[in-house]
Amino acid sequence: MTNQNQTTYSAANIVNYYEQLQLLQPAEKIILERLRPQLSTMDMLDIGVGGGRTTQHFAPLVKSYVGIDYSAAMIEACKRRFEQSQTRFNFSVGDARNMAEFADNSFDFILFSFNGIDYVDHGDRLKIFQEIKRIGRPNCYVLFSSHNLQVMEKGFQWRTKISFNPLNTYTNLVMLALLKLCNLSITQKKLASSKYLIIRDESHNFRLKTYYIRVQDQVLQLEKSFNNVEVYSWQSGLEIKDNHDRALTADEWLYYFCEIR
Ligand SMILES: C[S@@+](CC[C@H](N)C(=O)[O-])C[C@H]1O[C@@H](n2cnc3c(N)ncnc32)[C@H](O)[C@@H]1O
Numbered sequence: 001m002t003n004q005n006q007t008t009y010s011a012a013n014i015v016n017y018y019e020q021l022q023l024l025q026p027a028e029k030i031i032l033e034r035l036r037p038q039l040s041t042m043d044m045l046d047i048g049v050g051g052g053r054t055t056q057h058f059a060p061l062v063k064s065y066v067g068i069d070y071s072a073a074m075i076e077a078c079k080r081r082f083e084q085s086q087t088r089f090n091f092s093v094g095d096a097r098n099m100a101e102f103a104d105n106s107f108d109f110i111l112f113s114f115n116g117i118d119y120v121d122h123g124d125r126l127k128i129f130q131e132i133k134r135i136g137r138p139n140c141y142v143l144f145s146s147h148n149l150q151v152m153e154k155g156f157q158w159r160t161k162i163s164f165n166p167l168n169t170y171t172n173l174v175m176l177a178l179l180k181l182c183n184l185s186i187t188q189k190k191l192a193s194s195k196y197l198i199i200r201d202e203s204h205n206f207r208l209k210t211y212y213i214r215v216q217d218q219v220l221q222l223e224k225s226f227n228n229v230e231v232y233s234w235q236s237g238l239e240i241k242d243n244h245d246r247a248l249t250a251d252e253w254l255y256y257f258c259e260i261r
Contacts, residue, residue: 001198001209005119008207009050009071018051019077026237027255028113031143032057035109039063042108045135047096048116052078058111059089068094096120096128102135110136112144115253118211122196125211126221133225136260142226145234145255149212150247152199153191155179175202182206215246215254226258 008014024032035042039061046054049067051074059065059082069075070093078091094101096112097120110132117128132142154160156179161172180186182200191197196213200206213221215231222229231240232255240246240254 001121002119002124005208006070008204009069009119010073012073014204015051015071015073015077018053018074019081021051021053022056024054024057025114025145025234025255027145027232027234028054028057028143030232030237031255031257032061035141036061039109043106044109044111045102045107047094047110047112047132048114049078049091050074050114050116052081054111054113055082055089059085062109064090066090066092068092068096068099070095096131097124098127099131099135104134105137106135107140108137109141110143112142115145115147115210117144118147119208120211121198122211129222129225133260138260139227140260141257142260143255143257145253146218147201147210147212147253148249148251149191149194149197149214151250151252152197152201152212153188156186156188156191178202178206215240215249216243218254218256219246222256222258225261227261229256229258231256 040063042062043064044058044062046067049055049069052067055067055078067078072093075091075093082089117125120128136142158173158176161169161176163169179202186197186199195217196211198209199212201210219229219231231246233240233249233251234253234255235251240249
């Protein structure tokens with residue numbers, strides 16, 4: 001899974017796509033504002049930095065900034081994009097599953113944005129959380145986002161594809177047929193009974209294998225090693241506190257904000 005995803009994230013057209021992204025997502029804006037008073041004292045690590053979308057917003061505000069990505073092409077793109085700031089912003093090729101290049105207790109804020117953590121399998125995801133815990137200082141803030149399995153469960157149902165516009169209905173049904181073809185082993189029963197699943201979704205033309213998890217299961221996964229786990233809608237940026245709301249949210253992915261214990 002990981003090699004295929006890493007190859008996809010190294011393809012020139014995909015690197016170009018991430019290189020031109022500019023805006024923060026609403027949940028990222030909310031957290032930036034919340035941390036703003038402390039950012040100037042913080043050593044920050046931006047994992048899966050991609051083309052540097054988050055760099056321009058966070059890096060000028062923090063004490064020190066390092067961006068890593070397992071795609072060398074993404075890191076080259078960041079170096080090009082921030083050529084002027086290279087003395088203050090650091091970029092290097094690095095894999096979140098093994099961040100041996102960083103000593104224990106190195107960072108105050110660790111970001112793994114826009115679902116970057118979803119491109120490894122379950123065992124490697126747990127390794128990433130362990131690595132984050134090792135290199136972050138006590139009370140280090142951690143912010144990342146991850147795909148929502150609850151929404152994908154509905155995405156596999158043809159009833160959700162029907163609309164008043166026949167052209168939209170046709171396009172939706174073709175995409176559903178492709179989704180099912182790319183994920184032959186995934187049945188409605190499996191979707192309903194799984195806490196997490198690896199799914200080839202339509203992003204980047206079905207080239208990526210992506211980890212999807214239920215919100216409550218992600219919270220439980222985090223609560224083993226992290227404190228004060230909060231969940232944010234990526235779309236509105238609003239915190240979703242109530243378990244019932246978490247189970248019903250229609251966000252395709254959620255932001256998780258927590259602190260290292
Ligand atoms: C969806 S892109 C997001 C890029 C950027 N953070 C943004 O928000 O625009 C996910 C990024 O995570 C990187 N990535 C995925 N798994 C990784 C891993 N194990 N170690 C480091 N980077 C990884 C990919 O190469 C890709 O650049």
